[in-house]
Amino acid sequence: MMIQTMAWGSLEVDESQKYQFNKGMPGFEQETEFVLIPFADEPFSYLQSLKNKDLAFLLADPFQFYPNYEFELPEEEANELQIDGNVVIRCVLTLKDQVEQSSINLLAPLVMNPDQHMGKQIVLHKSPYQTRHPLWSQSIDVEGSE
Template identity: 60%
Template sequence: MLIQTASWGELEIETTQIYHFPKGVPGFEEETEFALIPLEEDMFAYLQSTKEQELAFLLADPFNYYPDYEFELPEADKDELQIESKVLVRCIVSLKDKVERSTLNLLAPIILNPDKQLGKQVILHNSAYQTKHLLWSEDNRIASLKAGE
């Protein structure tokens, strides 16, 4: 399938890369289909709308930067995403002018079911996590290096 992107122009993707977000993403509820496009070394990926070329989110695996990151996914979300075994957790990265000030949104992770190709951004209620955790703090650099070993 060919999609149009702002960053790469026309891009061919596999149907296995497409995730359906039944309720969209908060702020973009009308956009319900996104392609997960891994970047080199799988440290980052883009979640690219299949219809709106200007809409894409940079994602990272939060466990590479915050190995102790944990939360309980509510049963209602598990049911909605039809999660039985496999699940991918990714968080939105906000890039800053000074890259070392870039942040990761741990409060609202993107939950993906690769078996059913379903996705949802889940807001964690009653959580100590915030929308802006430094991506590259000194502790995170060490954890990231260890994860890449």
Template identity: 55%
Template structure:
């Protein structure tokens, strides 16, 4: 997808169990999309495999969840943590979504990550990034 690029070692993360659906892919590089809030999670072994990520807080500032203790332990999280959502771009870009139910959780100091499924959550896998406009509002005058 990118051709050959140099990636700094501190931008490569180890996913011990891969990403759901891609269990064999355990090494991913974070590649910023310049001048946007988006970032790519790019497999270091499969050039055609990458995920578009965004910090969910950019579009859903009230997003919050309790990371299960088992996941905190597995990721060796004490303080430093980065949270991202996988983005699905739709043909009509304004209908693009982000997955709030299964955030990608990264430990930047240890460079390990995991996509965590929040089992007891009301969040959706397809949360609209740009909420639909109010279609009931009246335009123009009578």
């Protein structure tokens, strides 16, 4: 299927990359259809709106940056997404001019069911996570300890 994007213009994507977000994304409730566009061999991907070529979210696999990241998916959310087994977790990134100041939103992960092609951004209540965790903090710590 051919889609329009701001970053790449026309882009051919597979139907299996399409996800339905029944309630949209917070702040973009009218946007309910997206495609997940992964970067080859990278922990990053784009979530591109199918209705609005100017709306895309840069996502990352949170476990690549925070290996101990964990949360309990409420049963109500799991049922809504019809999750039986396969699940994809991604978090929204905020890029800054100075890349080392970029952050990842661990408080509101995107939970996606790749079997049913459904997704939802879940706000974790009673969580130690924040909307702006440093993205590169672990690599900086590792470099600083050498």
